[in-house]
């Protein structure tokens with residue numbers, strides 16, 4: 613049997629296309645607030661970011677089936693020296709909406725990965741107390757549960773396609789609360805260039821661990837389309853929301869879209885009136901900020 617995938621270009625604070633209780637797992641990485649490299653000025657202020665997360669939490673409570681999970685890949689964001697507690701705030705907002713805090717996994721990146729700055733360099737310049745600023749090499753995967761899950765009676769024949777490969781599970785150390793996974797390298801010319809995509813291995817593990825074949829996965833902040841791609845490869849259906857219309861060709865390429873697919877898989881792409889051309893807008897803003905900084909230096 614083929615899978616279906618629905619991609620909606622529009623604001624995910626309203627997921628009207630999804631019927632109540634019809635999603636079995638949410639995997640996402642929300643925009644990193646106003647992170648200087650990726651999303652400068654995307655939100656007016658931190659409260660506006662939190663308002664979006666509140667609206668998304670409300671929709672997640674509605675669309676997730678009972679007992680199913682919402683997984684957020686995210687990290688606190690530092691802007692001009694101030695650290696915003698994104699992880700704690702998303703957790704609190706989800707719990708206020710009625711979710712249970714089930715688990716937290718640390719996604720550890722290779723040590724050579726330090727994208728923004730080597731903060732620890734300060735200690736090298738000043739080898740004295742109070743100059744310690746660690747380099748960040750991890751993100752968190754927050755796992756929240758929508759009420760109680762009723763475990764089905766396992767029928768080995770029916771459930772065979774969804775059985776976890778225990779060799780892969782053990783060899784990859786999936787059983788630990790720290791997952792060592794290489795990040796998507798920020799190489800020029802990559803399909804995901806400038807998108808802050810997560811590696812396929814993250815949705816791959818979460819989808820295998822928390823859904824059965826034929827069930828439905830949602831990513832409200834789809835970016836380059838990683839979750840849809842992996843859901844399709846694993847025989848799951850999907851919904852994806854993305855506000856930025858300019859990501860459409862990237863998403864279509866990544867998910868292997870074809871209006872006449874050679875497989876039984878089907879795709880539906882909708883553009884809502886609230887979609888925007890976000891990338892051009894934000895890139896313009898970065899350029900303007902850089903020229904102001906240059907002028908002032």
Ligand SMILES: C[S@@+](CC[C@H](N)C(=O)[O-])C[C@H]1O[C@@H](n2cnc3c(N)ncnc32)[C@H](O)[C@@H]1O
Pocket residue numbers: 622623624625640641642643644664804807808809810811832833834835836837838839853854855856859890
């Ligand atoms: C961190 S990226 C997601 C990357 C994705 N996990 C991947 O692997 O490519 C966050 C995405 O959320 C999108 N976004 C921001 N605000 C949104 C909103 N209100 N509704 C839908 N998408 C939004 C951004 O345009 C961006 O592409």
